[in-house]
Each structure stands twice: as C-alpha cells, then as structure tokens.
Amino acid sequence: MVCSKNWLNHEFSEKNHINELFGFYEKLLTAKQQAYLRYYFENDYSIVEIAEAEAVSRQAVSDNINRAVEQLEKYENALHLQVDFVKRQALESEVEQYIETHYPNDNVLKLLVQKLLTTEIDN
Numbered sequence: 001m002v003c004s005k006n007w008l009n010h011e012f013s014e015k016n017h018i019n020e021l022f023g024f025y026e027k028l029l030t031a032k033q034q035a036y037l038r039y040y041f042e043n044d045y046s047i048v049e050i051a052e053a054e055a056v057s058r059q060a061v062s063d064n065i066n067r068a069v070e071q072l073e074k075y076e077n078a079l080h081l082q083v084d085f086v087k088r089q090a091l092e093s094e095v096e097q098y099i100e101t102h103y104p105n106d107n108v109l110k111l112l113v114q115k116l117l118t119t120e121i122d123n
Contacts, residue, residue, distance in 0.1 A: 015041055021072040024081040033068035040065055092117055 019041050026034055039045040039053065050061045076082055095113060103109050 018069055018072060020082050021076050024085070025072050025075040025079075028075060029068050029071060033064055033071070036061060036064045037068050 018037070022037055022041065026037075029037070035054070036050060039050045040047075045053070047058045047061050047065075051058045054061070099106070099109055099113060
C-alpha cells in the first residue's frame with residue numbers, strides 16, 4: 001500500500017492496515033509520532049483536537065502523521081512483518097483444519113502443534 005498524503009480520507013480498511021503496521025513497528029517511531037498516531041488512528045481525534053491537546057499547529061500534526069505513516073510503510077516494505085504474520089496465521093489455520101479432519105483423535109499431534117504455535121509467538 002502506498003501512503004496517501006491525504007490521510008484524512010483514509011478508508012476504514014486503510015486505517016486498520018495502519019493500525020496493524022503500528023502494532024509491529026510502533027517502537028521504531030519517535031515518541032511524538034507514536035502519540036499522534038494513537039490520537040488519530042486509535043482514539044479518532046481530529047487534527048484540530050490533536051493540535052489543541054499538544055499545543056502545536058495543525059500543520060505540525062499533519063506533517064508528523066504523514067511522516068509516521070510513511071515510515072510504517074517503509075518498515076513493512078523492508079521487513080514484511082505484518083504480511084508474513086498474516087500468511088503464517090493462514091497456514092496455521094490450514095494445519096489445524098487438516099489435523100482436525102484427518103487426525104481428530106490424535107491429541108499428542110494437537111498438543112505438539114499448539115506448542116509449536118506458542119513457541120513461534122513467544123519468540
């Protein structure tokens with residue numbers, strides 16, 4: 001997804017996408033970028049409300065949000081954490097469905113797969 005300079009008109013799915021990227025790359029942004037993205041995308045503040053809360057200009061808020069969204073997209077384009085996570089979730093679901101269909105009574109296999117999935121998440 002390419003970052004649109006007009007982020008005020010983000011569609012619901014685009015906002016969800018940005019929130020997902022924020023979940024993966026939040027710590028790589030500046031504290032100010034993190035705060036502004038939380039205000040705008042998580043708390044649904046308007047630019048005016050953010051500017052008033054932070055005692056800055058609307059332009060400063062807009063610029064910071066645009067830069068932050070661009071950074072999130074750059075990180076995802078380089079690291080692919082979010083897209084790989086989605087692919088991994090789909091594969092995990094496929095494996096679980098296969099086991100349920102072909103090995104419904106194999107509790108040891110189910111436990112091993114669950115341990116594998118938990119280990120993947122914990123690491």
